[in-house]
Amino acid sequence: MIGDNEGVSSSAAEFRAGFACFVGRPNVGKSTLMNALVGAKVAITSSKPQTTRRAIRGIVTRPDAQLVIVDTPGLHRPRTLLGERLDSLVLSTLTEVDVIGFCVPANEPIGKGDRFIAEKLAAVKKTPVVAVVTKCDLASREQIAGQLLAVSRLADFAEIVPVSAESGEQLGTLGDLLVDRLPESPPLYAGGELTDEPEHVLVAELIREAALEGVRDELPHSIAVLVEEMVPRQGRDDLLDVYAQMYVERPSQKAIVIGPKGARLKEVGTRARKHIEALLGTHVYLDLRIKVAKDWQRDPKQLRRLGFYD
Numbered sequence: 001m002i003g004d005n006e007g008v009s010s011s012a013a014e015f016r017a018g019f020a021c022f023v024g025r026p027n028v029g030k031s032t033l034m035n036a037l038v039g040a041k042v043a044i045t046s047s048k049p050q051t052t053r054r055a056i057r058g059i060v061t062r063p064d065a066q067l068v069i070v071d072t073p074g075l076h077r078p079r080t081l082l083g084e085r086l087d088s089l090v091l092s093t094l095t096e097v098d099v100i101g102f103c104v105p106a107n108e109p110i111g112k113g114d115r116f117i118a119e120k121l122a123a124v125k126k127t128p129v130v131a132v133v134t135k136c137d138l139a140s141r142e143q144i145a146g147q148l149l150a151v152s153r154l155a156d157f158a159e160i161v162p163v164s165a166e167s168g169e170q171l172g173t174l175g176d177l178l179v180d181r182l183p184e185s186p187p188l189y190a191g192g193e194l195t196d197e198p199e200h201v202l203v204a205e206l207i208r209e210a211a212l213e214g215v216r217d218e219l220p221h222s223i224a225v226l227v228e229e230m231v232p233r234q235g236r237d238d239l240l241d242v243y244a245q246m247y248v249e250r251p252s253q254k255a256i257v258i259g260p261k262g263a264r265l266k267e268v269g270t271r272a273r274k275h276i277e278a279l280l281g282t283h284v285y286l287d288l289r290i291k292v293a294k295d296w297q298r299d300p301k302q303l304r305r306l307g308f309y310d
């Protein structure tokens with residue numbers, strides 16, 4: 001008994017906890033990687049670039065450590081007001097975390113975008129950077145070796161590790177490399193918690209993800225979802241009414257989302273509802289409406305309304 005207690009107290013003293021974030025140009029697999037490490041779906045993923053707009057935290061709790069992962073939007077050159085705000089969000093995130101994972105895919109040559117980010121990271125001197133070569137399941141051994149070498153020439157990284165979120169290869173190693181750079185600290189969040197995003201934000205993200213499936217390339221940047229109300233149905237403890245508003249920028253986009261005779265919007269609603277039910281563990285009635293908010297990405301007032309604060 002005494003031996004057990006000693007074991008607990010000595011491991012508690014070495015417990016590490018802190019924050020990590022993944023950066024990289026859009027579509028390199030940051031969200032997928034975070035989900036694979038956390039083991040649950042908390043950040044949305046899609047094959048379209050720049051679907052992630054918020055710093056969503058996923059929490060990995062192990063016997064020896066707790067890693068809180070902040071998922072950042074793709075770092076890119078500002079084009080719209082929304083883009084500028086995203087970039088300042090990313091840069092402030094970088095100085096607040098204990099370790100940064102810089103993601104470069106194994107199956108694409110290093111380009112201007114990667115160099116742009118590597119330069120930004122070099123300027124954030126106080127945070128160690130682990131370079132992560134992602135999507136290794138899509139590349140040959142030679143390609144991976146070449147990419148590791150090319151990445152090592154980009155900047156002076158603390159470590160470079162090849163991984164695949166798809167096959168799970170080297171995810172444990174990556175976890176260890178990140179944890180090694182966390183300070184000694186008791187856990188920051190209670191066990192079992194996977195994310196600290198408010199529920200309505202996660203619900204809005206699930207709806208947006210459902211709406212993005214199978215639509216044209218320009219649409220992702222133009223869709224925003226606001227969950228206006230989530231209330232238990234009167235007299236029922238197993239049913240939640242969710243009222244959500246989807247915004248697009250142009251009437252033509254509204255028509256795409258709605259589809260012929262409303263078929264697409266109905267599909268989006270059904271898909272989103274299933275994910276929300278899985279997230280919240282209750283039956284859900286989803287009231288989903290769609291509105292045109294002209295050029296909302298360029299309008300500070302509308303941006304604030306949709307949750308993108310200065």
Ligand SMILES: Nc1nc2c(ncn2[C@@H]2O[C@H](COP(=O)(O)OP(=O)(O)OP(=O)(O)O)[C@@H](O)[C@H]2O)c(=O)[nH]1
Binds near residue numbers: 032051075134136
């Ligand atoms: N085969 C394979 N595909 C992957 C892997 N990781 C991500 N992907 C795919 O790559 C695409 C982009 O992944 P995301 O995780 O959304 O990329 P992201 O970097 O978070 O993208 P943004 O949110 O746009 O910045 C998706 O279609 C993923 O399924 C991997 O390890 N292997």
